[in-house]
Amino acid sequence: MQVTINKVFPLDGSVSDAWNLLENIEQVASCMPGAEITETVDENNFKGSVKVKIGPMHVAFNGDIAVQEINPGEHRVHLIAKGQDSKGTSSASMDLTASVRAGESGASELTGDADVTVNGKLANFGGRMMTQVADQILGQFADNFSSRLGASAGSEDPAQTASEPEPQVQEINGLKFAWQALIGFIKSFFTSKA
Amino acid sequence: MERQEQLQGIGCSRKRKEDPRFIQGKGLYVDDVKLPGMLCGEVVRSPFAHAKIVSINKEKALALPGVHAVITAEDLKPLGLHWMPTLAGDTQAVLADEKVCFQMQEVAMVIADDRYIAADAAELVEVEYEQLPALVDPHKAMDADAPIIREDLVGKDEAGQGKRTHNNHIFTWDVGDKDATDRAFESAEVTVREDILNPRVHPSPMETCGCVASFDKVNGSLTVHITSQAPHIVRTVVTLLSGIPESKVRIISPDIGGGFGNKVGIYPGYVCAIVSSIVLGRPVKWIESRIENISTTAFARDYHGVGELAADKDGRITALRFHALADHGAFNAHAQPTKWPAGLFSICTGSYDIPVAYARVDGVYTNKAPGGVAYRCSFRVTEAVYLIERMIDVLAQKLDIDKAEIRRRNFIQADQFPYQSALGWEYDSGNYAPALEKVLEACDYEGLRKEQTEKRANGELMGIGLCTFTEIVGAGPSKACDVLGVGMFDSCEIRVHPTGSAIARMGTITQGQGHETTYAQIIATELGLSSDDIQIEEGDTDTAPYGLGTYGSRSTPVGGAATAMAARTIRAKAQKIAAHLLEVSPEDIEWDVDRFHVKGNPDAVKTMKEVAWAAYNNVPEGMEMGLESVNYYDPPNFTYPFGIYLCVVDIDRHTGETSIRRFYALDDCGNRINPMIIEGQIHGGLNEAFAVAMGQLISFDEEGNLQGNTLMDYFIPTFVETPHWETDYTVTPSPHHPLGAKGVAESPHVGGIPCFSNAVVDAFAHKGVTHVDMPHTAFNVWKTIHELGLDS
Structure with a gap:
């Protein structure tokens, strides 16, 4: 089951502040709800985990993140993440290109283009919800990213500020999630321009 | 006319005899069978459509209290049961052997005290997979670069159905005169052509598949209650696979909640439950969930x-x-x-x-x-x-x-x-x-x-x-049709008791078709006994004559014919007994709904009930006592x-x-x-x-x-x-x-x-x-x- 997601989120900070945050993979990961970097293998390879709870499904993915490209000139990162859940019943992979650019309304914008492939139980269970769930996860990610950017904007050393207090790893809340996904699903009826 | 109506025979819209039991919730289905000391099996299934199995770790599952065993292909290998033959001449993995080839494929079975423990333990079996590219579209199956699904068949140009031309090709079957057909198309005034798809569907009967296997270690006999449309074939297959003599294998198909073709085959779950029972010496039940039924069985x-x-x-x-x-x-x-x-x-x-x-x-x-x-x-x-x-x-x-x-x-x-x-x-x-x-x-x-x-x-x-x-x-006609070499006849055994009631045992098995009602009507008409006094029994291989089961609308064409033929043999014998009782020759006797009378003398009468009584105490000299017959009908x-x-x-x-x-x-x-x-x-x-x-x-x-x-x-x-x-x-x-x-x-x-x-x-x-x-x-x-x- 594959979905392609293309998103643009407005940010409060400047392009250079946003890029400072984006090129720090550990910081970026901690903005992802339920995610954390568990091990730094080398400068381009990391091990990480994501916990998701949707209805009766608890899925904890462990996987590898391989940075393919960090392009400071174009403010773009490209990474591939692959993982299986700890029970071996689902697998997921994501090919993500994220960049920051000067925005129209805000000071800057975060763009993300991702191909997400899900196999196993999660694909059976969540097939039709995938797009909505991915939207929600990315929406929360953008909120976290933006607020971290806001918090670090005035600081001289953004990485230090961001690292204390220690970022809290939160499990994605299933019920809240399902509700938001449902709202998203219903909204899509009225916003699509068929 | 009145006597005819009382029989409720052929042509009568007789109410279904099985319904009082079903509408009161008193049917006995496989999942209702509970034997002393019975354990439950749960299948661990592949989450992926195509993957190598890197490792299977049973330890956590085995450590759960109430778990008796976790079986995998490795455990079945020494018994030669990790693969099994299919009805189509191929082999099928009972439990995945080194790789999985479809999502939800059987990888392991957990045997535990009850279903809940078994289900929890199944979650604890850790299987590491290495995913392979999946082949989903049949139109791409024979592409040069298509992923190979059956590594076990690589290099074999045959998979039980004639020559194959690609690793993912099973057979080519054709019929008719190709050249004459092509010529007819070339010279036709009009031709039409259309892509016609019959998409994949599932019969999804109300009751899912399952079994209770019970091996008696003392006398070496195996009893299996099973949701099968063909219990006798199951018995033969079990014997061929296990080596247990057919006389010590008893297959019972009790009430079946719909089959529609879903319950013809032999499934890995059955084999695992049987093996587990033989190894553990305790009855083992396996019942599919709805999701498993739709996903895996037929x-x-x-x-x-x-x-x-x-x-x-x-x-x-x-x-x-x-x-x-x-x-x-x-x-x-x-x-x-x-x-x-x-x-x-x-x-x-x-x-x-x-x-x-x-x-x-x-x-x-x-x-x-x-x-x-x-x-x-x-x-x-x-x-x-x-x-x-x-x-x-x-x-x-x-x-x-x-x-x-x-x-x-x-x-x-x-x-x-x-x-x-x-x-x-x-x-x-x-x-x-x-x-x-x-x-x-x-x-x-x-x-x-x-x-x-x-x-x-x-x-x-x-x-x-x-x-x-x-x-x-x-x-079908055995000259054209067989299953594993057994001709597709079917059978009926009728015994008429001394007081004029009867029991008939069949090689078919009802799954909702109403056999208990309709077969009795056939016998009622043929023998002149009330259908209410005729019991129909099916599904127990220890008592029923061998038959090929119920599917393909074969019960009436084959089993119904066997019933009529068995009844006619009985009536022919009854005619001789009646002649003996009426002291005339059998040719001078006429059949009239439920009785025999002497030709030209309607008052010299013996009813079938009277004949039945005589069959057990007063038969013509040289005739065997009793009034019964068995017929194996091979349709023309x-x-x-x-x-x-x-x-x-x-x-x-x-x-x-x-x-x-x-x-x-x-x-x-x-x-x-x-x-x-x-x-x-x-x-x-x-x-x-x-x-x-x-x-x-x-x-x-x-x-x-x-x-x-x-x-x-x-x-x-x-x-x-x-x-x-x-x-x-x-x-x-x-x-x-x-x-x-x-x-x-x-x-x-x-x-x-x-x-x-x-x-x-x-x-x-x-x-x-x-x-x-x-x-x-x-x-x-x-x-x-x-x-x-x-x-x-």
């Missing part, structure tokens, strides 16, 4: 075909040509008589006099569950009938001939029977033309066409579907029931929703044993036809993940969705069946599906639409509407 159809007809300009068909890719999934566990890899598909010339035909089917492996069973039909007959009944409509549209008229022009005529079809069948009897006229008149066909023309002028969508089909049921031919169906559908041009306004089903199944049960069968079959045509689909994403394997997604029509059915009949007896009867339960499914499709397509015929694939869900129909711009 799908149906998945025929991706191309149909062609050649005809003259008046619409007379001169040739039929067909080629299909049959997606059999990861293992060829197709349900079929041994030599028939495409089942009885060659009935595809239908009710029409077609001079030449050629059909070819190529079976391929894909990363999907194995199967290919006959879902409420005789082997692949639904696919065959769907092909011809869709194509004749396509031809009618091309030539602008009315869809009823084109059928009239092509029907096999009554005086042509027995009719030899181009693809090798001898149709026993039929009388199509008058039946068609009866339906057209009953539905005011002319009026409907007029109404349709008016509606079309107003932009409204209304379709009229016709289906005039012939089925081939009652497998199949039976060929037919039907004329008409469907009227209204379609909402904004939402694509369909509304079946009228469905009129005329069936001819020869002589009718119980009209009420026939009507029930027609209703049930039409419901399942409606399900398949209008909603059922087992679909996968590109990676082979099942999309919708729960009843949230898989369409089972309830009385809310089901249209109203009108039924009718004609009677054209089978000349070779002892009772003149034919099978019937599957006709409505086989004939119903194309009738619905024909109606939906007909609604768009004026816009040039000749075919749309099933299922005709509101969304799919809307897509057609939208493409045609009819919703604006």
